[in-house]
Amino acid sequence: MLKLVGVETFYGKVKALHGVSLEVQKGQLVCILGANGAGKTTILKTISGLVSPEMGTVRFEGRRIDQMDPEEIVALGISHVPEGRRIFPELTVYENLLMGGFLIESGDLLRERLEATYDHFPLLKKRRHQLAGTLSGGEQQMLAISRALMLKPKLLLMDEPSLGLSPLLVRNIFRTIRRLHESGVTILLVEQNVNLALQIADYGYVLSNGKIFISGTYEELIEEEKVREYYLGEGKYIRRSRLWSG
Ligand SMILES: Nc1ncnc2c1ncn2[C@@H]1O[C@H](COP(=O)(O)OP(=O)(O)O)[C@@H](O)[C@H]1O
Numbered sequence: 099m100l101k102l103v104g105v106e107t108f109y110g111k112v113k114a115l116h117g118v119s120l121e122v123q124k125g126q127l128v129c130i131l132g133a134n135g136a137g138k139t140t141i142l143k144t145i146s147g148l149v150s151p152e153m154g155t156v157r158f159e160g161r162r163i164d165q166m167d168p169e170e171i172v173a174l175g176i177s178h179v180p181e182g183r184r185i186f187p188e189l190t191v192y193e194n195l196l197m198g199g200f201l202i203e204s205g206d207l208l209r210e211r212l213e214a215t216y217d218h219f220p221l222l223k224k225r226r227h228q229l230a231g232t233l234s235g236g237e238q239q240m241l242a243i244s245r246a247l248m249l250k251p252k253l254l255l256m257d258e259p260s261l262g263l264s265p266l267l268v269r270n271i272f273r274t275i276r277r278l279h280e281s282g283v284t285i286l287l288v289e290q291n292v293n294l295a296l297q298i299a300d301y302g303y304v305l306s307n308g309k310i311f312i313s314g315t316y317e318e319l320i321e322e323e324k325v326r327e328y329y330l331g332e333g334k335y336i337r338r339s340r341l342w343s344g
Pocket residue numbers: 109112114132133134135136137138139140141
């Protein structure tokens with residue numbers, strides 16, 4: 099569904115991505131892991147057209163998108179939940195959701211999507227007239243995700259949704275992501291919370307200094323000493339089955 103080959107992205111003269119290749123198949127939940135400054139956000143921005151790669155190609159459903167505008171890319175079915183949520187704090191929950199549905203022309207369809215969102219996140223329905231800036235961090239993240247879902251994207255890009263949340267809310271967000279994945283949404287997730295991300299992902303890429311240095315399934319990655327050492331902490335990882343039981 100999504101395929102990056104040899105992508106090199108610059109900020110001015112500084113190269114942030116050094117030939118990144120990765121793939122997301124339809125229905126998959128793929129995660130990109132890596133330390134601060136590794137280039138994770140830059141990968142998502144390159145996919146959604148906020149920055150253009152100087153080298154390499156980005157294909158979505160077989161079509162080159164690497165020189166398209168962000169608006170065209172959204173219209174193709176790629177929604178981006180940005181780092182730091184970026185909701186509109188002075189607007190209500192409802193108004194924020196409307197902003198997410200900006201490409202929807204039919205009023206009926208817009209109402210339908212709103213209802214679907216409220217069914218999925220009843221808490222947002224309860225708070226629909228509340229200013230978004232007054233929501234808790236976890237609720238704001240839910241809103242940011244819901245806003246991106248208003249267009250029913252084929253592919254959802256999520257940039258560190260768990261950042262700054264308490265451990266309880268982090269688990270909540272991960273449950274939400276897992277639920278979305280199970281409902282059929284294809285997801286490319288950027289995370290520093292490697293342990294949890296790998297629990298729910300089908301496949302992971304580990305990024306370091308703008309390069310993918312290792313990739314694999316959860317089972318493959320936890321066997322890698324380097325990944326364990328740097329990202330998981332020896333012996334600290336929890337078995338996939340255990341985390342979600344109960
Ligand atoms: N707007 C920008 N201008 C210049 N350099 C940037 C900009 N955004 C990111 N960078 C640099 O690009 C590299 C990758 O950043 P980023 O993709 O944000 O990493 P991550 O999301 O993994 O923390 C870092 O060295 C960062 O300093």
